[in-house]
Amino acid sequence: MKYQIRHRTHYRYTQPLRSAVQTLCLTPRHTDTQHVHHWQLHSPTPLQSQTDAWGNHSHVLALGAGARRLQCEATGLVETLGTPLQADPLGPDPRLYLMPSGLARADEALHRSAQTVVRGADNRRAQALALAAMVAERVLYRPGHTSASTTAAEAWQGRAGVCQDQAHVLVAACRAVGLPARYVSGYFHAPGAPELASHAWAQVCLDPAERCWLGLDVTHGCVVDERHIQIAVGPDYAACAPVRGVRSGGGQEQLTVSVEITLVA
Structure with missing residues (x-):
């Protein structure tokens, strides 16, 4: 099966951030049970890619002072082979x-x-x-x-x-x-x-x-x-939480997440 996936994460803060560092664990990898045809991450700042100790592809982003929201989006096409x-x-x-x-x-x-x-x-x-x-x-x-x-x-x-x-x-x-x-x-x-x-x-x-x-x-x-x-x-x-990190400032936090999965004919 082939699926088009769109995963949006939106943080809103009641006060300006002083700083924030987030790790995005939102990137699937090729295995013998699935093929990743293409995948993209969109964020407000440049991303630094890495492979963690568990073999996952993850990315780190940093926000500077003054930001009051963080929005990132992961999109791509993945084919699953159906084997357990x-x-x-x-x-x-x-x-x-x-x-x-x-x-x-x-x-x-x-x-x-x-x-x-x-x-x-x-x-x-x-x-x-x-x-x-x-x-x-x-x-x-x-x-x-x-x-x-x-x-x-x-x-x-x-x-x-x-x-x-x-x-x-x-x-x-x-x-x-x-x-x-x-x-x-x-x-x-x-x-x-x-x-x-x-x-x-x-x-x-x-x-x-x-x-x-x-x-x-x-x-x-x-x-x-x-x-x-x-x-x-x-x-x-x-x-392996999808988004995790630390922040300074920002006051109260509101998180909105949406995931859309569409079967591709």
């Missing part, structure tokens, strides 16, 4: 993703549940699928129930959240049983449901030596398919 398995030669050794992270750390209750669920599974794929089913049954999709700072343990105890929370819980559960797992940010093509366009899911490493990752989408109850467009990966949301 991805061989990823970039980034660190997959075994690094066994370590708990700030937002994807299992507490004792989640650890016990994960250990119980995988007892009858005889291989890594079966274990990963069993854990995804466990999370889907326990952590129901419910917008407004959590925030961007909600941890996997909190979402597990609260029994509800959004795609970010479901991905964090699955990542934490996998790590708890010895499966390297990472968080994935991206887009999901859901005609008629624009609120689902910005999306998150998990990847579980089935073979660390071959760097083979299986994509699992708890929210939609499926393995990753042609509807998923991958942007970035990391230990959790904090490592």
